[in-house]
Amino acid sequence: MTTISTTKTIFSGFGGQGVLMMGYVLATSGMEEDKHVTYLPSYGAEVRGGTANCTVTVSDEPIASPVASFPDFAVLMNTPSLIKFESGVKSGGIVFLNRDLVDVRPKRRDIHVVSIPVNSIAKRLGNTRGANMVMIGAFVQKTGLVSLKSVIKSVKSIFQKKGTKIHKMNTLALKEGAAFVDGLLGS
Amino acid sequence: MAKQLMCGSHVIAEAATRAGCRFYAGYPITPQNELPEYMSRRFAQIEDATFVQAESELAAINMVMGASMAGVRAMTSSSSPGISLKQEGISYIAGMELPAVVVNIMRGGPGLGNIAPTQQDYFQATKGGGHGGYHTIVFAPHSGQELVTLTMKAFDLADAYRTPIILLGDGLMGQMMEPVIFPDPIDPATLPQKDWALDGARGRDSRLVASLHLDPVEMEEFNWKLARKYDAICERETEHESYLLDDAVVGVVAFGTAARIAKGAVKRLRESGLKAGLFRPITLWPFPAKALRTLTRTIKHLLVFEMNFGQMVEDVKVSVGETATVHFHGRPGGVVSTPHEIAGVITKLMYRYNLAK
Amino acid sequence: MAKQIFKRPEALTEHIFHYCPGCGHSIIHRLIAEVIDELGIREKTVGVPPAGCAVLAYNYLDVDMGEAPHGRAMAVATGIKRARPHLVVFTYQGDGDIAAIGTAESVHAANRGERLTAIFVNNGVYGMTGGQMAPTTLVGQTTTTTPGGRLPLRDGFPLDLSQMLAVAAGSVYIERTSVTSPKHVLKTKKAIKKAFQMQMDDLGFALVEILSQCPTNWKLSPIEACRRVEDEVMKSYPLGVIKDTTQTSN
Numbered sequence: 001m002t003t004i005s006t007t008k009t010i011f012s013g014f015g016g017q018g019v020l021m022m023g024y025v026l027a028t029s030g031m032e033e034d035k036h037v038t039y040l041p042s043y044g045a046e047v048r049g050g051t052a053n054c055t056v057t058v059s060d061e062p063i064a065s066p067v068a069s070f071p072d073f074a075v076l077m078n079t080p081s082l083i084k085f086e087s088g089v090k091s092g093g094i095v096f097l098n099r100d101l102v103d104v105r106p107k108r109r110d111i112h113v114v115s116i117p118v119n120s121i122a123k124r125l126g127n128t129r130g131a132n133m134v135m136i137g138a139f140v141q142k143t144g145l146v147s148l149k150s151v152i153k154s155v156k157s158i159f160q161k162k163g164t165k166i167h168k169m170n171t172l173a174l175k176e177g178a179a180f181v182d183g184l185l186g187s
Numbered sequence: 188m189a190k191q192l193m194c195g196s197h198v199i200a201e202a203a204t205r206a207g208c209r210f211y212a213g214y215p216i217t218p219q220n221e222l223p224e225y226m227s228r229r230f231a232q233i234e235d236a237t238f239v240q241a242e243s244e245l246a247a248i249n250m251v252m253g254a255s256m257a258g259v260r261a262m263t264s265s266s267s268p269g270i271s272l273k274q275e276g277i278s279y280i281a282g283m284e285l286p287a288v289v290v291n292i293m294r295g296g297p298g299l300g301n302i303a304p305t306q307q308d309y310f311q312a313t314k315g316g317g318h319g320g321y322h323t324i325v326f327a328p329h330s331g332q333e334l335v336t337l338t339m340k341a342f343d344l345a346d347a348y349r350t351p352i353i354l355l356g357d358g359l360m361g362q363m364m365e366p367v368i369f370p371d372p373i374d375p376a377t378l379p380q381k382d383w384a385l386d387g388a389r390g391r392d393s394r395l396v397a398s399l400h401l402d403p404v405e406m407e408e409f410n411w412k413l414a415r416k417y418d419a420i421c422e423r424e425t426e427h428e429s430y431l432l433d434d435a436v437v438g439v440v441a442f443g444t445a446a447r448i449a450k451g452a453v454k455r456l457r458e459s460g461l462k463a464g465l466f467r468p469i470t471l472w473p474f475p476a477k478a479l480r481t482l483t484r485t486i487k488h489l490l491v492f493e494m495n496f497g498q499m500v501e502d503v504k505v506s507v508g509e510t511a512t513v514h515f516h517g518r519p520g521g522v523v524s525t526p527h528e529i530a531g532v533i534t535k536l537m538y539r540y541n542l543a544k
Numbered sequence: 545m546a547k548q549i550f551k552r553p554e555a556l557t558e559h560i561f562h563y564c565p566g567c568g569h570s571i572i573h574r575l576i577a578e579v580i581d582e583l584g585i586r587e588k589t590v591g592v593p594p595a596g597c598a599v600l601a602y603n604y605l606d607v608d609m610g611e612a613p614h615g616r617a618m619a620v621a622t623g624i625k626r627a628r629p630h631l632v633v634f635t636y637q638g639d640g641d642i643a644a645i646g647t648a649e650s651v652h653a654a655n656r657g658e659r660l661t662a663i664f665v666n667n668g669v670y671g672m673t674g675g676q677m678a679p680t681t682l683v684g685q686t687t688t689t690t691p692g693g694r695l696p697l698r699d700g701f702p703l704d705l706s707q708m709l710a711v712a713a714g715s716v717y718i719e720r721t722s723v724t725s726p727k728h729v730l731k732t733k734k735a736i737k738k739a740f741q742m743q744m745d746d747l748g749f750a751l752v753e754i755l756s757q758c759p760t761n762w763k764l765s766p767i768e769a770c771r772r773v774e775d776e777v778m779k780s781y782p783l784g785v786i787k788d789t790t791q792t793s794n
């Protein structure tokens with residue numbers, strides 16, 4: 001749990017990993033909880049070449065800058081993302097790694113690392129495209145930035161048009177991610 | 188209506204639609220492509236609304252000119268280099284006294300520059316931009332919700348004063364998503380009739396919309412008419428926000444994204460007992476000169492912070508004259524300062540001038 | 545009782561034309577006014593005049609008129625027409641306007657098949673500014689900016705905009721005419737009427753290119769100027785229908 005009133009998170013990975021969606025889900029959930037939120041995607045030429053990242057700020061008060069030079073949290077879905085963002089993470093911050101695709105360990109000692117095999121979990125659930133949902137479930141469970149309930153609700157409304165089957169699969173993936181973090185805490 | 192999480196470009200597009208805008212023409216340029224894209228989708232659902240992807244920025248602004256002549260609320264949008272191209276049309280629109288809303292989502296320059304957020308078109312927007320010595324009202328929103336209110340207001344003022352209006356944002360305002368709430372849409376049929384619009388000379392004399400006045404005396408008269416109109420706009424439409432200025436010893440002056448960041452800086456300093464405040468012009472033209480000058484009765488140090496190397500600072504200096512010392516901090520090129528950085532600049536200033544306690 | 549055989553068209557004001565004696569503009573204005581009368585569209589027509597000698601066309605045509613920056617008439621007209629599709633919108637443009645500074649607007653309006661009627665007055669010079677070379681100036685022709693005559697590999701070749709626009713799939717009718725003799729004047733009127741009718745039938749983009757005479761800048765008498773159009777200009781710019789999608793033979 002965090003007591004900081006303004007929290008910045010960077011989500012990063014390659015195109016197709018649903019990185020922007022994770023940020024969007026977090027921002028929407030924050031909005032549902034009547035928090036102040038901003039979502040800033042990387043744009044234009046930055047997006048070319050297949051990498052994607054976005055910054056989400058969640059706060060109890062109006063947000064000054066949507067940019068994060070020193071994010072509290074970083075959700076990094078592949079190795080290049082770790083290389084790019086590790087140094088910026090605030091001391092004492094948390095890095096969430098996709099264990100299945102990040103093959104190096106962070107060098108810094110002053111940050112926490114939560115490493116989750118999100119691709120494997122998603123695959124086990126028969127939902128290979130749901131790795132981002134597993135990750136965001138784990139992320140909110142660990143950070144408490146918003147409640148898992150809000151996330152499930154906003155994911156449902158975002159994917160409204162896709163029907164109940166997708167909703168069930170997303171919910172399952174979110175819960176599995178959260179459960180994985182609980183398991184880490186328990187062990 | 189419920190809160191919606193939307194990026195600034197979409198917010199402008201939706202707010203324009205709700206303000207009764209029924210004609211949009213534009214040309215692709217980053218970082219505002221989301222705006223025409225949204226317009227093309229949105230207008231497809233409205234029977235009497237027209238979206239045109241024009242062959243050029245020039246064509247786009249001139250199409251807006253035509254639609255406006257025909258009496259329809261019209262808008263175009265672009266980013267810095269594209270706005271340069273539109274200046275010809277904006278000058279004619281001012282000269283023909285037509286309403287139009289022009290959105291500039293600023294990026295780095297000069298030249299091709301880059302696509303990062305800056306405030307490098309302040310001069311262009313506030314000093315006329317095109318030829319002939321006219322003004323455009325310039326709105327500088329600093330949040331998603333303000334994009335809603337100012338976009339809608341832009342259409343009203345454009346009609347009321349028959350003038351082009353520039354909504355001046357930057358890449359960050361355009362791309363950033365924030366929760367917004369929209370008011371109910373306006374039915375364009377309920378808007379006041381335009382007794383100058385070109386809609387066919389049925390049962391009336393034929394009308395002319397033109398900016399040509401070959402006779403210098405007539406041209407002079409028209410210029411004075413514009414001048415009086417601009418005076419009225421200055422009198423009635425100047426807007427600014429004061430934030431924690433009452434007991435401040437340093438007043439930051441900033442607009443748009445820079446003002447957002449400065450607000451964060453001011454808040455931080457207040458938490459540690461340092462008395463900073465923020466003066467935020469909402470209209471850049473007319474510039475809130477009077478209010479700023481009044482402020483200098485109590486605040487003797489102003490820090491102008493802009494995402495360029497010094498443009499609005501000139502207006503600040505003219506506004507306050509010798510009544511306060513004007514300092515400047517600028518970040519051109521698309522570098523986005525942190526509240527931390529700005530707080531540092533203010534703190535230094537306070538210690539240098541012994542204002543810290 | 546005497547039968548009235550000649551009167552001022554309703555769409556023409558009482559202003560006396562300011563054009564030079566023998567200039568084609570006056571004739572063309574009158575033809576447009578007559579066509580507007582005959583089609584009964586005076587109360588729903590909007591014209592977009594050019595920059596140039598005909599900049600004051602709005603003083604003569606008694607319909608709603610909206611000015612456009614030099615070269616942008618097609619864009620302005622597009623805006624008007626799209627905003628109010630029930631209107632009949634025409635542009636009146638010179639060669640420099642339509643085929644030099646406004647080439648992009650012309651090509652794309654035609655390509656989008658804008659339901660517009662373009663009246664393209666081709667006299668081969670910039671008249672208002674004093675007779676400089678235009679995109680349509682003939683090879684070898686002397687102007688104030690081609691003192692030794694137009695040299696194609698220095699000054700470019702005469703541009704055939706009508707042919708260019710005929711290539712655009714959105715154009716439905718393009719014809720080149722002249723106003724050098726009563727016969728040609730009548731043909732021109734027919735073409736203008738057809739170009740308006742095409743718009744009213746919602747078919748697409750229509751244009752009439754009219755070879756006109758500028759005695760003043762050509763430094764010829766009105767009669768000589770007409771002869772020059774027939775003897776020289778028509779060789780480079782032959783008259784006739786360039787495109788007509790309503791004719792099956794095309």
Ligand code: SF4
Nearest residue numbers: 563564567597671758
């Ligand atoms: S200069 Fe030429 S085009 Fe212009 S009015 Fe005189 S004759 Fe006509």
